[in-house]
Amino acid sequence: MPAASSSLITGGLRSAAQLIFRSFPFPVEPGLRTFGNPDRNSPVFVTANFDHTVRLVSRVLANYDCYLLIAPTGGVNVWCASAGGHFGTDEVEAAIKLSGIDKLVDHHRLVLPRLAAPGVNVKEVRHRTGWRVVFGPIEIDDLPQWLEQSFPRLVADVVSFPWRRRVEMGVGAGLWPAVILGVPAGLIMGWRAGLAIAGLSYVLSVLFALVYPRMPAQPGLPQGIPLAVMLGAASGALARLADVNLWGVIFWTVTIAAMGVLVAIDFPSWSPTDVCKQQLLCFLYPATLAPAGFLPVVDEPKCIDGCDICVKVCPKGAMSLKDNHKATLFDPQGCLSCYACVQQCPVDAIS
Ligand code: SF4
Ligand code: SF4
CATH class of the missing domain: 3.40.50.11600 (Rossmann fold)
Structure with missing residues (x-):
């Protein structure tokens, strides 16, 4: 070759x-x-x-x-x-x-x-x-x-999260529900059920990644619980229609509902735009130097007039300069708690 x-x-x-x-x-x-x-x-x-x-x-x-x-x-x-x-x-x-x-x-x-x-x-x-x-x-x-x-100037730039990236994340994020649910399912119900659960985990994870920006609720359990209820009810009804016995109906309802919760609470921690907004996961697996939910606060007297490093370095464009030329976090919802502004402020005016 x-x-x-x-x-x-x-x-x-x-x-x-x-x-x-x-x-x-x-x-x-x-x-x-x-x-x-x-x-x-x-x-x-x-x-x-x-x-x-x-x-x-x-x-x-x-x-x-x-x-x-x-x-x-x-x-x-x-x-x-x-x-x-x-x-x-x-x-x-x-x-x-x-x-x-x-x-x-x-x-x-x-x-x-x-x-x-x-x-x-x-x-x-x-x-x-x-x-x-x-x-x-x-x-x-x-x-x-x-x-x-622009070289060597620092210029403002923000992260984007196009569908292709989200699908890649969805494939990566599918591994954990596939293993956590697929292996026990295979041991309890046989290898076909195990493979079906693993395959469904990947399908659900990728679909979730595609629709994620349009999900109405906040990331984490607020998205996971309704998803689990819908998926569990649908799979239980399908199992019933397929004439599966009571034990099988319970198994499929519980397993697919659990899959919904796992995918919904895990995916935000993979997303470049929502990293560390998912409080539960960020508590268990800290993804950033800052504590979960951290929001930067600017010490105005220390902030240098004419400096805009934190504004340019923020990957979400969440910082801006006020009329008095002092920096401020104008978009707390957009802030990822990534710590870049804190780290790069030349006078340690952000904490
Ligand atoms: S990096 Fe620091 S000094 Fe510069 S604008 Fe931001 S807070 Fe002010
Ligand atoms: S911590 Fe600072 S740099 Fe990071 S997203 Fe929030 S405002 Fe932007």
């Missing part, structure tokens, strides 16, 4: 595995990679050592003469790692010092992914290493335009 086809198949299989087992880390070796023929003025980019991310970033950087530092983030993607405390100042410092990048370039400027802002304190990186951090765009596909038009 030609090498190009073989690497295409390998890449496809890796992507599929990383999609299905999305909640597991997929690390690659941290360190330095070079693209093209970099010289002493070439840009230095930094990313997380999550295999999927490194492949996406490498595809774009292959068009430039540059360096890429892969930081040791435990094989976790940029946003989850930075918000969860695995892609912070220590990891950037380690990437700089272990790579020897100091000896390869004359400048001291790193381009970091925007979604590393919750974890990486740029003041502290500069203090410890002498390197200046600039944040690029949120999406790697926007990097060429940013380099051409």
